[in-house]
Amino acid sequence: MSVFEQIDRILLTGAVVLVLVAGLLLLVRIWRGPSMLDRAISLDVIAALIIAGLGAKSAVALDSFYFPIMLVLAFLGFTGSVGIARFIAVRDRPAVTVPSRAPGRDADETKEGPQ
Numbered sequence: 244m245s246v247f248e249q250i251d252r253i254l255l256t257g258a259v260v261l262v263l264v265a266g267l268l269l270l271v272r273i274w275r276g277p278s279m280l281d282r283a284i285s286l287d288v289i290a291a292l293i294i295a296g297l298g299a300k301s302a303v304a305l306d307s308f309y310f311p312i313m314l315v316l317a318f319l320g321f322t323g324s325v326g327i328a329r330f331i332a333v334r335d336r337p338a339v340t341v342p343s344r345a346p347g348r349d350a351d352e353t354k355e356g357p358q
Contacts, residue, residue, distance in 0.1 A: 255303050262296045283327040290320035 272285045301309040
């Protein structure tokens, strides 16, 4: 094995170890929270870590079999993130309050405004 192949193996092993450590830290973030948005972002990052892990496996095996799978996972991760963001945006939308009529105002005004 040449020097470049050894360096390649060391770097790929380091990448796999970093992906695993990041995955464990993200599982802790999902477990502890504190909010639903933190958990949603953690799930999105886990999808990215799965893609990175498949890329590292593909590089180690010198096989391009996993590239279409990575593409589909990226698409699913994106659509999932957009769906979660829309759900949270609708849930956290501020309530619209209609001002009440002050006493002594004209009785012919409606909620749409003066006529």
